[in-house]
Amino acid sequence: MFGHKARPGGAAPSSEALRLEDVRKVYGAEDNRVVALDGVSLSLPAGSFTAVMGPSGSGKSTLLQCAAGLDKPTGGRVLVDGAELSGDGEAALTKFRRERIGFVFQQFNLLPTLTVLQNVTLPLKLAGRRVDKDRAREILGRVGLGDRLGHLPAELSGGQQQRVAIARALVTEPRILFGDEPTGALDSRSARDVLGLLQEAVRVYGRTMVMVTHDPVAAAHADAVLYLADGRIVGHQSAPTAEAVAERMTRLADEVERQRTSGRAQAGV
Amino acid sequence: MVALALRSLRKRAGAFTASFLSMFLGSAIIMAFASMYDTAEASGATGQTRSTLVTMAMVVGGWGLLLVVFAVTSTLTLSVRQRAAEMALLKSVGATPAQLTRMIVGEAAVLAVLAALLGAVPGALGGRGLLGLLHGTHQVPGDVPYAFGAFALGTGVGVTFASAAIAALITARRAARVRVTESLMAAAADPGRLGRRRAVFAGVFLFLAVDEAVVTMTMMRGKGTDAMAASGQADILAAIGLALLAPVIVRRATALLGGPVRAFGVAGDLAVTNLRRRTGAMASAVTPIILFTGIAVGTLFLQATENAATDRSGVAATADQKGVETLNLVVIGMVVLFAAIMLVNTLVAATAHRRREFGQARLAGATPAQVLGTVALESAVLTVVGAACGTVASVFTIIPFAVARKGSAVPDGSAWIYVGVVALAAVLTGATALGAARRAVRTPAVDAVTA
Numbered sequence: 029m030f031g032h033k034a035r036p037g038g039a040a041p042s043s044e045a046l047r048l049e050d051v052r053k054v055y056g057a058e059d060n061r062v063v064a065l066d067g068v069s070l071s072l073p074a075g076s077f078t079a080v081m082g083p084s085g086s087g088k089s090t091l092l093q094c095a096a097g098l099d100k101p102t103g104g105r106v107l108v109d110g111a112e113l114s115g116d117g118e119a120a121l122t123k124f125r126r127e128r129i130g131f132v133f134q135q136f137n138l139l140p141t142l143t144v145l146q147n148v149t150l151p152l153k154l155a156g157r158r159v160d161k162d163r164a165r166e167i168l169g170r171v172g173l174g175d176r177l178g179h180l181p182a183e184l185s186g187g188q189q190q191r192v193a194i195a196r197a198l199v200t201e202p203r204i205l206f207g208d209e210p211t212g213a214l215d216s217r218s219a220r221d222v223l224g225l226l227q228e229a230v231r232v233y234g235r236t237m238v239m240v241t242h243d244p245v246a247a248a249h250a251d252a253v254l255y256l257a258d259g260r261i262v263g264h265q266s267a268p269t270a271e272a273v274a275e276r277m278t279r280l281a282d283e284v285e286r287q288r289t290s291g292r293a294q295a296g297v
Numbered sequence: 298m299v300a301l302a303l304r305s306l307r308k309r310a311g312a313f314t315a316s317f318l319s320m321f322l323g324s325a326i327i328m329a330f331a332s333m334y335d336t337a338e339a340s341g342a343t344g345q346t347r348s349t350l351v352t353m354a355m356v357v358g359g360w361g362l363l364l365v366v367f368a369v370t371s372t373l374t375l376s377v378r379q380r381a382a383e384m385a386l387l388k389s390v391g392a393t394p395a396q397l398t399r400m401i402v403g404e405a406a407v408l409a410v411l412a413a414l415l416g417a418v419p420g421a422l423g424g425r426g427l428l429g430l431l432h433g434t435h436q437v438p439g440d441v442p443y444a445f446g447a448f449a450l451g452t453g454v455g456v457t458f459a460s461a462a463i464a465a466l467i468t469a470r471r472a473a474r475v476r477v478t479e480s481l482m483a484a485a486a487d488p489g490r491l492g493r494r495r496a497v498f499a500g501v502f503l504f505l506a507v508d509e510a511v512v513t514m515t516m517m518r519g520k521g522t523d524a525m526a527a528s529g530q531a532d533i534l535a536a537i538g539l540a541l542l543a544p545v546i547v548r549r550a551t552a553l554l555g556g557p558v559r560a561f562g563v564a565g566d567l568a569v570t571n572l573r574r575r576t577g578a579m580a581s582a583v584t585p586i587i588l589f590t591g592i593a594v595g596t597l598f599l600q601a602t603e604n605a606a607t608d609r610s611g612v613a614a615t616a617d618q619k620g621v622e623t624l625n626l627v628v629i630g631m632v633v634l635f636a637a638i639m640l641v642n643t644l645v646a647a648t649a650h651r652r653r654e655f656g657q658a659r660l661a662g663a664t665p666a667q668v669l670g671t672v673a674l675e676s677a678v679l680t681v682v683g684a685a686c687g688t689v690a691s692v693f694t695i696i697p698f699a700v701a702r703k704g705s706a707v708p709d710g711s712a713w714i715y716v717g718v719v720a721l722a723a724v725l726t727g728a729t730a731l732g733a734a735r736r737a738v739r740t741p742a743v744d745a746v747t748a
Binding site: 093098099118119122123125126131133135137138139140141142146147150151153154155156180196200 | 562563566570571573574575654656657658659660661662663664665666667738741742743746747
């Protein structure tokens with residue numbers, strides 16, 4: 029559905045979809061620094077589905093934005109599909125993203141003045157690529173919106189809008205898809221549909237998915253979970269279940285809380 | 298609530314800049330002209346001199362009043378509309394409509410008093426310059442000294458305060474009536490339908506414009522300079538009428554110009570879609586362009602026709618005729634200034650409002666250049682529509698006056714005047730819209746969509 033099946037005959041694609049090397053991100057000026065990412069290194073194989081979890085303020089969203097070329101890290105390297113994400117200015121970064129990266133956001137971010145079909149073909153038009161409307165229709169049909177092509181986003185439910193966003197992210201056939209709380213604004217039924225579609229994109233069509241979430245049920249749809257606390261990766265869990273993730277998150281939150289209090293006590297605050 | 302008003306003024310001075318500027322300039326202009334009355338009183342001038350000075354004070358003062366009320370209302374309305382979310386928030390924590398009204402009127406009142414007091418300085422300087430102009434053209438003897446007194450100050454502060462208060466009341470009533478949920482959703486769809494009341498008003502203004510044109514061509518025929526008074530306002534009435542019809546006109550124009558604009562690729566595509574789906578916002582941006590072009594072109598050609606007719610008659614222009622010319626040029630100056638403030642304010646506000654939309658386009662893969670290209674094409678369409686409507690409005694003044702004054706429908710005046718006015722409108726529109734959009738795309742896209 030989402031394009032060509034994973035390469036035929038097992039001809040190995042570049043096996044690494046995303047690589048971060050010692051990525052740091054520091055916000056603020058000299059006397060008021062906030063370290064959002066404190067030397068994160070990771071490698072995600074192509075065709076994997078990874079959830080990133082952590083307490084609020086752990087740097088999840090910053091990690092996603094740096095990895096996706098939406099924000100510039102203060103230090104370290106980001107490689108998407110083997111190509112280093114380095115460019116001067118927004119235009120260069122935008123062109124880099126168009127080729128390789130798709131996004132799904134919590135707030136959908138569809139253009140309010142464009143119809144469903146226009147929203148899906150927009151990335152192709154912007155990139156100056158041939159607009160294959162039949163393919164866009166086909167993708168929209170597969171996400172269950174074949175009969176909504178002429179509607180405006182405001183005329184759709186949240187779940188429907190997010191499915192349009194997924195279709196839009198996939199139409200350019202990106203190597204890697206990033207989701208920032210893609211189910212955060214949805215009811216549980218719509219959330220399940222959306223997660224099912226994301227899983228299908230990975231399992232059947234070989235896309236790579238990285239999803240930031242705080243919902244253990246959503247995280248359980250991934251192959252693996254990365255835990256983040258205070259800007260560092262503090263844990264990894266394969267084949268997660270919702271219960272295991274929830275338990276680990278509770279422990280993590282307690283730990284962070286304990287560390288912060290003891291840190292404060294030592295500092296004499 | 299008054300404390301809240303003061304606080305919001307202090308914390309967000311930027312949002313009130315346009316309102317303040319139009320009040321400040323408005324009060325300065327009113328005071329400059331009103332001081333002609335003070336001058337007449339203080340010098341004890343009599344006869345022709347006195348009548349010239351008093352006419353200056355009253356006629357232009359009346360014009361100024363109209364423009365100040367219009368400009369202040371338009372800037373205040375926008376600054377309140379931009380804060381719709383804040384109003385909704387205040388309502389959700391229990392502010393009553395009356396309290397909101399007090400806050401908005403309080404803000405406007407404080408601004409008006411400050412602006413009018415500060416405006417006294419340029420007002421006095423402008424008045425001195427104006428008297429110098431009258432001295433120079435020998436409309437007023439050189440020994441009449443300048444005076445700036447109670448009448449100028451009182452009129453300036455009073456008019457500015459009253460127009461700000463009225464404008465704030467109108468705005469506040471509208472803002473307070475919107476329900477919480479509505480104001481949060483308002484941005485979603487904006488087809489810019491033409492309300493029945495708006496259509497009726499448009500009809501009335503256009504009818505009055507036609508009426509004035511017909512009166513000028515029939516009853517004023519051969520009456521010379523007097524025809525000016527009758528025909529001079531037809532362009533304003535027609536411009537307001539067309540501005541009220543702007544949503545319909547923008548929709549039709551988009552259908553007409555859509556093809557050529559789409560030829561510019563994806564930026565053209567997006568521009569056409571925005572013009573179609575956001576007709577209401579686009580129509581409000583067209584309004585100042587129509588007023589600007591219509592009144593400027595109308596009055597400049599009116600004066601050119603009059604001057605040519607005087608030259609042909611072989612008699613030197615009388616003091617009265619010179620006075621009228623000065624008045625006309627001053628009116629043009631005021632219109633240009635206020636239309637420019639309105640235009641800049643409307644475009645800046647509308648563009649800042651679209652920060653999120655621009656961010657969404659960028660996340661979908663648009664480069665900043667593509668976003669700016671879309672804005673540039675939209676501005677081009679708006680300029681074409683506004684200038685075309687303004688030209689139509691100006692015809693309501695120009696042709697009837699030419700018929701009345703010299704018996705021919707062809708006005709005098711260089712085509713370059715027209716080119717100059719339209720070019721100024723285009724530069725103002727394009728530069729403002731692009732400047733505001735450039736600022737909007739400077740925010741990182743991810744921040745722009747969450748803000």
